[in-house]
Amino acid sequence: MTRKITEALDAGTATADSAAAPNTVAGQDRPGLQKTIEEIVGSGFIGLTLRVHDEHGDWVGSAGVSQLGETAQPPTNGHVRIGSNTKTFTATVVLQLVAEGKIDLDAPVVGYLPEFELDERITVRMLLQHTSGVFNFTGEVFEDGTTAPGIVWSGKEWVDNRFRSYAPEELVELALSKPARFEPGTDWSYSNTNYVLARLLIEKVTGRSAAEETQRLIIGPLGLSGTVVPGxxxxxxxxxxxxxxxxxxxxxxxxxxxxxxxxxxxxxGGDMISTPEDLHTFISALVSGKLLPADLLAEMCTPEAKVGYGLGVFILNTDTGTLITHNGGHGGHGGLMYSTPDGSKTMTAALNYIDDADLSGAAAFQQATQRLIAEVFGGEQHAPADPAQPEN
Known part of the structure; x- marks a missing residue:
């Protein structure tokens, strides 16, 4: 556990030892899973809720506490800000509009959004796969360790201004005022700007908000009663x-x-709210072909070479097989979402923790995901770690 998280937990008088008795809703008894999540909480989190769906049914457990200074555990299907899991929803909506004939996956984005004067080589596919080269409006970290700042999303300034509203156009214009990271299609770099452009693309071709389209195409059909696009x-x-x-x-x-x-x-790029149950319903429906035609689902799950990113999902290789995933988090909330390619086994989770400007919880976040993958799916990861964790 890092020093900052240790101090913060001590200051709030909440540790795994102070948690109430295990809170589980199980289709079968899995004391090993409960023990694992309790140990993960002790490694640097306030609380964790885990949902596993497999051939044995559903298992849900929680550990830690819901609120500093209290003893109640996190709700077993509570709402959480899911961070970059939002990208999978956004990419799915874009691909659904491709299926409806409203978007061409390999068309230049500038043809849909001429007001931004984007490089005409940037295609819709490049947005979804993070190969556009467009500057990340939340800032860039380059291979040599140098950085280029974007909007303020950390530290005291973010805390003091966390109720401020940004227009998506404002975020894109900031990004486009900076040099591109690379020529379109020549490299891979995680950029939240790609997904804000995807949102504006959805709104341009449909004449409706991205929230309305997400409701029409995903939330409504799947009955995701705990999922919100908050604006x-x-x-x-x-x-x-x-x-x-x-x-x-x-x-x-x-x-x-x-x-x-x-x-x-x-x-x-990361604004949505959901629950572990809704994330299970979504990812299992997605990979089993209930939301996309087979050809577009195959496109979505075809990884680029550098880090294994498809179109809004990471393709993760483990000792025991392939997983389709996206994780994310910021500001003390995080969400995990994993599925086998056929949707028969899923793992979703909600975390609450103490974030900070140094992202000092990043190591604990990564270690937690690795342990959960091993516990639920077996084997070890053989692909680069998700660079979107724990921030968006």
């Missing part, structure tokens, strides 16, 4: 665990409850 709303539905952010104020460390915040700063 500029700062609310999160009950029940939910609390999210926290640690920052320095005049050299004095402080921890703020940031459960309520305006996610428009990340837009379609």
């Amino acid at each position: 500029t709303s700062t609310d999160i539905p009950e029940p939910h665990a609390h999210a926290y952010y640690r920052y320095d104020d005049a050299d004095e460390p402080k921890t703020a409850d940031v459960t309520h915040s305006n996610p428009s700063w990340i837009s379609a």
